[in-house]
Amino acid sequence: MRALPGCILVLSLTGCAWLHTPPTSTSTQAAPVSPFKNAPVTRKTSTRPQPAKLYKTAEELVGKPFRDLGEVYGSTCQVSLQDPPPSLAAARKEMQMRAAYMKGNAVLLHQCEMVRAVAGCYQQAVCQGTALKVTQ
Template identity: 60%
Template sequence: MRVVPLCLLALSLTGCSLLHKPYKPVEPFKPAAQTEPVRAKPAPRPAPVKLYTDTNDLLSKPFRDLGEVYGEDCQVSRQSSPPNINTARKRMQIRAANMKANAVLLHQCEIVSNSQGCYRQAVCQGSALKVTGQ
């Protein structure tokens, strides 16, 4: 009777080892030949976009309106850093640069409370312009 549990124990220990693949030695690491490091070119920066806050500055300059642009900065929760109007304004200028504009006429910037997804939010709105006589 003592032989049966010992046989079962021996079979269970050897049975699991039959499922594993046999040991294969790992080849040592061979260093790659020395080559010149590849340097990625930095992403091209968009052209700077001038910010106009007064329409009188545009009276003597010919321009074309490319459409409305906006920028935003979100404060997700009460513990997050507060929204920044300068960041929202900068994001608006980046969106205008993506539209190939070289100027933005700022309409308004404001801090909005309890907007969807944000505790507080800074929002700037303006018009993207292509000014030809700068």
């Protein structure tokens, strides 16, 4: 009789542990999900606008409807004598790009000139004009 309470105690402590099976890989637990695993990759490429068309005289604009967007300028600088000389063509191109960034598609050129004795520059090329939005 003494063994009976001991066996009952051992069986009650083990309970149904011997019936337990470990979970398999097809269990109901969710697998960890990576938020970037299937996310579409989209890259925004920054496209630079094309330089605005250059008009050298106001007569070229006769008969074309346009809107004035404001003054634009471009410049290149020769910092020292060892640097390459400034270019009027590069200054014009910079002016055209500034007009394009203003959503303009044309520039009416006012003047381009070489300037000496500018603060920070040995020599400088400067171009000024008006940015325009010409409708065709």
